[in-house]
Amino acid sequence: MTTITAGVDIGSTGVKAVLFDGSILARSVLPTGWSPAETGERALADLLLERGLRRTDLARVTATGYGRKIFREADDIITEITCHAAGAFFLEPEARSVLDLGGQDSKAIALGGDGSVVDFLMNDKCAAGTGRFLTMTANLLEVDLRWFDALGEGETHLISSMCAVFAESEMVGLLASGVAKEALARGVLDSITSRSAGMLQRVAARGPVLFTGGLARCAPLRRMLERKTGLEFRSSEHSQTAGALGAAVLGAMKARVRRAIVV
Amino acid sequence: MATLRSSRVLLDHIADESPAAPVRVKEAKERGVPVVGTFCVFTPWELVRAIGGVSVSLCSTSEKPIAAAEAHLPRNLCPLIKASYGFALTDTCPYFHFCDIVIGETTCDGKKKMYEYLNRLRPVHVMQLPQTTEGETARALWRAETKRLKDVLESFYGRTITDDALREAIRLKNRERRVLNRFFAVARLDPSPLTGLEILAVSDYLKYSMASEEALSVVEELTAALEEERRLGKGREAEGRKRILITGCPLGKSLHKVIRAVEEQGGGAVVAFENCGNLKSSSDLVDESCPPMEAIADRYLRIPCSCMSPNPRRLEFLSRFCGEYAVDGVVDVILQACHTYSVESFSVREHLKALGIPYIAVETDYSQGDEGQLSTRMNAFLEMI
Ligand code: SF4
Ligand code: SF4
Numbered sequence: 297m298t299t300i301t302a303g304v305d306i307g308s309t310g311v312k313a314v315l316f317d318g319s320i321l322a323r324s325v326l327p328t329g330w331s332p333a334e335t336g337e338r339a340l341a342d343l344l345l346e347r348g349l350r351r352t353d354l355a356r357v358t359a360t361g362y363g364r365k366i367f368r369e370a371d372d373i374i375t376e377i378t379c380h381a382a383g384a385f386f387l388e389p390e391a392r393s394v395l396d397l398g399g400q401d402s403k404a405i406a407l408g409g410d411g412s413v414v415d416f417l418m419n420d421k422c423a424a425g426t427g428r429f430l431t432m433t434a435n436l437l438e439v440d441l442r443w444f445d446a447l448g449e450g451e452t453h454l455i456s457s458m459c460a461v462f463a464e465s466e467m468v469g470l471l472a473s474g475v476a477k478e479a480l481a482r483g484v485l486d487s488i489t490s491r492s493a494g495m496l497q498r499v500a501a502r503g504p505v506l507f508t509g510g511l512a513r514c515a516p517l518r519r520m521l522e523r524k525t526g527l528e529f530r531s532s533e534h535s536q537t538a539g540a541l542g543a544a545v546l547g548a549m550k551a552r553v554r555r556a557i558v559v
Numbered sequence: 560m561a562t563l564r565s566s567r568v569l570l571d572h573i574a575d576e577s578p579a580a581p582v583r584v585k586e587a588k589e590r591g592v593p594v595v596g597t598f599c600v601f602t603p604w605e606l607v608r609a610i611g612g613v614s615v616s617l618c619s620t621s622e623k624p625i626a627a628a629e630a631h632l633p634r635n636l637c638p639l640i641k642a643s644y645g646f647a648l649t650d651t652c653p654y655f656h657f658c659d660i661v662i663g664e665t666t667c668d669g670k671k672k673m674y675e676y677l678n679r680l681r682p683v684h685v686m687q688l689p690q691t692t693e694g695e696t697a698r699a700l701w702r703a704e705t706k707r708l709k710d711v712l713e714s715f716y717g718r719t720i721t722d723d724a725l726r727e728a729i730r731l732k733n734r735e736r737r738v739l740n741r742f743f744a745v746a747r748l749d750p751s752p753l754t755g756l757e758i759l760a761v762s763d764y765l766k767y768s769m770a771s772e773e774a775l776s777v778v779e780e781l782t783a784a785l786e787e788e789r790r791l792g793k794g795r796e797a798e799g800r801k802r803i804l805i806t807g808c809p810l811g812k813s814l815h816k817v818i819r820a821v822e823e824q825g826g827g828a829v830v831a832f833e834n835c836g837n838l839k840s841s842s843d844l845v846d847e848s849c850p851p852m853e854a855i856a857d858r859y860l861r862i863p864c865s866c867m868s869p870n871p872r873r874l875e876f877l878s879r880f881c882g883e884y885a886v887d888g889v890v891d892v893i894l895q896a897c898h899t900y901s902v903e904s905f906s907v908r909e910h911l912k913a914l915g916i917p918y919i920a921v922e923t924d925y926s927q928g929d930e931g932q933l934s935t936r937m938n939a940f941l942e943m944i
Contacts, residue, residue: 362931362935365934373824374942375935375938375939375942376935376939377935377939377942377943378939378942378943412943413939413942413943414943415943416939416943418932418935418936418939421929421932
């Protein structure tokens with residue numbers, strides 16, 4: 297009998313769900329909307345429907361993310377840090393750390409050889425160093441976010457402000473004085489790089505680093521991070537659902553332990 | 560022997576008593592008892608007692624008066640300093656309202672500069688605290704400052720402080736410290752029969768009860784009841800919780816959110832507080848066999864506050880308490896813009912790492928907006944241990 301588990305990651309902007317039976321069986325991403333708990337339930341129900349399964353076929357459901365505590369269906373509640381680590385380790389067993397740069401927050405996690413968390417840091421108070429900073433810059437430069445992904449090497453105009461709010465007015469001034477958009481954009485990426493490298497350093501991160509979150513797609517950012525830290529960065533097509541995946545993986549481990557006790 | 564009241568009854572009694580503390584200060588004031596305001600555990604309590612006075616803590620941990628304080632103080636200043644000043648400025652703190660004089664110390668920069676403004680609202684006497692605990696010069700300075708405080712109190716109140724009164728005060732405060740130490744030690748049981756908030760409620764209760772014999776015996780009875788209940792297996796606590804020690808900046812109501820985040824969902828149990836007013840203050844006694852003024856001065860200079868440089872005793876205390884309380888992890892609570900504690904965070908982390916004890920630092924303020932973030936950090940930390 298295979299054990300099937302589910303992981304549901306209720307984030308502030310998106311709900312991600314994964315069905316897991318030793319490998320990824322199905323996954324989905326929905327916008328969180330106004331009712332995180334209902335969206336979480338719907339995400340799970342949709343996946344079950346898609347695979348022709350019932351709730352009773354699931355050995356365990358694990359909730360994670362900022363809305364984890366309001367998700368009533370859950371057998372276990374585990375924080376996104378622990379789940380993210382487990383998910384990253386499943387996707388990339390060689391990874392020794394994780395850098396997650398999302399839209400609202402960022403985190404650096406140092407991993408043990410078994411995918412457990414050795415140390416971690418989170419930033420969810422300050423916009424600099426998260427996707428918010430990039431979105432803000434995109435609006436200011438009147439480009440879309442994909443534009444950054446294609447940014448080549450070239451002149452970089454460093455931003456001196458440590459705070460995203462001050463950086464914005466600094467950039468307005470720089471644009472007015474004729475600094476090129478591209479140079480400014482590289483400056484912003486450089487500033488995100490410095491912050492992220494600092495976080496990785498503080499958790500004594502080793503390589504390879506699994507790079508996840510919305511900003512992981514940005515190739516120039518990844519290059520800068522590699523140069524700055526001297527570590528190898530990897531990414532995965534499943535990186536967006538790493539938290540939900542990790543929740544399902546941890547659920548499977550629990551189910552196995554429980555079965556062992558029952559037998 | 561009279562039967563003990565249960566720990567539940569006693570803890571409820573302690574919770575009911577707390578709101579009465581300001582009333583007791585008002586009554587003391589009306590009886591002509593000197594009311595001395597203090598901010599920090601460096602103020603020698605025994606001197607205030609010896610002049611027949613009561614000392615009240617003005618150290619505020621409420622978010623409310625911060626906006627008012629920002630009319631005079633910068634925004635990026637420690638919330639403890641702003642809240643304390645704001646309460647005084649708006650005259651909304653009963654303790655400040657009733658105090659005749661305030662004693663401050665040159666601890667951190669923000670506090671000592673704030674005292675300059677506070678002096679406009681109430682006479683403030685600032686003790687010159689040396690920046691280090693080591694060496695003869697520091698000791699001589701602090702002994703002289705302790706003597707100067709005695710002179711100031713004597714001339715301010717027109718009373719004399721006798722050696723006998725000092726000895727009596729030393730004995731009383733040492734007794735309170737011992738009572739507290741025995742109470743704190745109950746949390747060494749595994750699992751601890753207390754929650755972190757209960758531990759704080761008891762130390763606050765003693766802080767505001769002016770060392771009354773009645774309050775001391777309530778805490779002694781509570782300690783005995785908790786031990787007895789454990790012996791009889793009448794525990795009410797969950798097993799398997801991770802044992803957490805809290806260190807860092809002074810705590811207060813607004814920072815209870817950190818303790819709640821540790822203890823929610825039964826993940827952790829706060830078993831020890833190294834912060835001011837708790838183990839840091841109670842575990843060191845004044846030497847009763849030495850001349851009182853020197854003994855008092857020397858005891859207070861030994862306080863391992865991050866304002867001191869170097870501050871090796873904080874690390875020694877941490878090692879000791881982590882061992883005594885079988886601690887699984889340490890949470891360092893740092894108030895925003897507190898330089899001394901945030902700089903020390905690195906050395907505390909290194910020290911604990913060498914001992915193999917997991918450590919996390921959280922930076923926060925008195926607002927309640929970061930409860931979700933604290934919960935994620937604390938739960939992830941507990942999962943990591
Ligand atoms: S932390 Fe230092 S300055 Fe603050 S109350 Fe404690 S002893 Fe005083
Ligand atoms: S918490 Fe830090 S900044 Fe605030 S009063 Fe105490 S030592 Fe000073």
